[in-house]
Amino acid sequence: MRLRMSSCLLAVLPAFSVSTVEAAKPLAIRVETPIPLADNSGDTWVAAWAADGAVYSPSDDTSGFHGATNSNIAFNKVTGDDVRKLGGVTVNPMKDYGKGGQKGPDGCTWKSSGCCCLDGTIYWVVARHKYGEDSGDPKRRQPAGNASIIKSTDFGKTWTRSAKENYDRPMFPGSRFAAPYFVEYGQDGRASVDDADRYVYALSNDGFWDNGNSLVLGRVARSKIGDLRAADWQFYGAATAWRTRRGRPTWHGRSRCWTPPAG
Numbered sequence: 001m002r003l004r005m006s007s008c009l010l011a012v013l014p015a016f017s018v019s020t021v022e023a024a025k026p027l028a029i030r031v032e033t034p035i036p037l038a039d040n041s042g043d044t045w046v047a048a049w050a051a052d053g054a055v056y057s058p059s060d061d062t063s064g065f066h067g068a069t070n071s072n073i074a075f076n077k078v079t080g081d082d083v084r085k086l087g088g089v090t091v092n093p094m095k096d097y098g099k100g101g102q103k104g105p106d107g108c109t110w111k112s113s114g115c116c117c118l119d120g121t122i123y124w125v126v127a128r129h130k131y132g133e134d135s136g137d138p139k140r141r142q143p144a145g146n147a148s149i150i151k152s153t154d155f156g157k158t159w160t161r162s163a164k165e166n167y168d169r170p171m172f173p174g175s176r177f178a179a180p181y182f183v184e185y186g187q188d189g190r191a192s193v194d195d196a197d198r199y200v201y202a203l204s205n206d207g208f209w210d211n212g213n214s215l216v217l218g219r220v221a222r223s224k225i226g227d228l229r230a231a232d233w234q235f236y237g238a239a240t241a242w243r244t245r246r247g248r249p250t251w252h253g254r255s256r257c258w259t260p261p262a263g
Contacts, residue, residue, distance in 0.1 A: 037086050040065045042074065044209075046181070050117040051188040054078070056091070056156055058112045058124055061100055064090030072098045072110040073126065075156040091156040096163040097126070104167065107134065111144065111209065114181035114202055118189040121226060122152045124159075125202075126166055127178050129209060142209035144178040146170035149228055161228055171230040175207025177216060189222075200225045219251065 042062025047055050055078040064074045068090035075094060080086040097110040108128040115124045127147035132140035148166040150159045161171075172178065180202035185191035194201070199219045205212025217236040224232040234251040 035084060035086075037078075037088060039067075040076075040088060044112060046113070046115040047078075048115045048117045048122060048184070049187040050122065050155060051120040052155060053187070054155070056115070056117070056122060058115050060111045063100075064093060066090075069093035069095075070100045071095065072100060072102060073112045075124070075152075077156070092159070094159075104128070108145075110163065111142075113144075113147075113179045113204075116182035116184050116189065116200075117187075118200065118222065118225065120153065120188065122156060123182065123200075123225065124150050124152070125180055125182075126150060126163075127170075128167075139211070141211055143175065144207050144209060145173075145175045147172045147178045147180065147204075149225075151226060151228065171228065177204045177218060177233075177235075178207040179209065179212070180204035180218065196222075198222055 040059075040063070042059030042064065044060040045057045047057050050056055056076065057078060058073060058075050060073050062071055062074045063069060064071070064076055065088040068074070071093050073094045074090050075092040076088050076090050078086055078088045098104070101109060103109050106128060108130045110126055111129040113125045113127065115122065117123075125147055127144045129142055129144045132142045135141065135143050137143060146167075148161055148171040150161045150166070152159050181204070183194075183196075183201040183203065185193065185196040189196065189200075191197075198221065200222050201217065201219045203215055203217050206214050206216070218233050219236075220233045234253060236251060
């Protein structure tokens with residue numbers, strides 16, 4: 001999103017109130033004063049706790065860290081062990097996705113949403129967005145469309161699926177699954193709760209940078225997410241009705257969540 005004021009990555013200090021009987025289970029979380037990280041600019045920071053122990057994050061409409069770039073999107077690494085003294089470095093300025101605010105023939109710019117790390121590979125969602133002041137939306141919301149998932153096996157230095165491929169042949173044409181955020185399960189996706197050892201989940205609104213009208217939950221087999229094929233994804237309740245079968249969720253194919261390309 002394009003802002004009229006500078007934005008930056010913030011770290012927060014949680015304070016826990018815990019039960020004396022079950023000390024491992026917090027009863028409440030209080031967020032302390034945000035701590036801005038020095039010398040960075042951008043928005044839509046999404047933390048991905050990677051296999052190497054580091055936290056990585058994309059940023060949009062960004063100069064990255066230390067003025068490294070001027071990009072629609074960039075990929076960064078957060079450095080430091082003390083939350084009060086964190087820093088960062090821009091790993092990849094993602095120049096193929098354009099300078100900050102640069103539009104394509106469709107009148108849109110590249111922006112990103114979800115990012116996660118699974119089994120040593122980082123996955124990141126990119127899509128075409130139109131700024132709210134240009135969108136014609138009565139609420140000046142920033143619509144999104146034509147999303148794709150890209151992946152990196154070297155912690156963001158290089159990415160599979162190029163900007164051109166994502167523009168010409170997006171994984172998820174249309175707006176119904178255009179701003180998905182992954183449900184993350186710890187470092188490198190190591191948790192197994194919710195069948196997370198078998199599936200990867202992502203939640204999207206109906207095609208806006210934020211403040212959409214409805215949500216859709218998708219999943220893909222963990223063994224197939226790296227194939228970057230939209231046909232491998234399923235969607236909960238066909239995105240229209242929250243139904244169950246014998247107490248278990250009902251998952252459906254793609255037809256009501258995105259429009260497959262002709263042929």
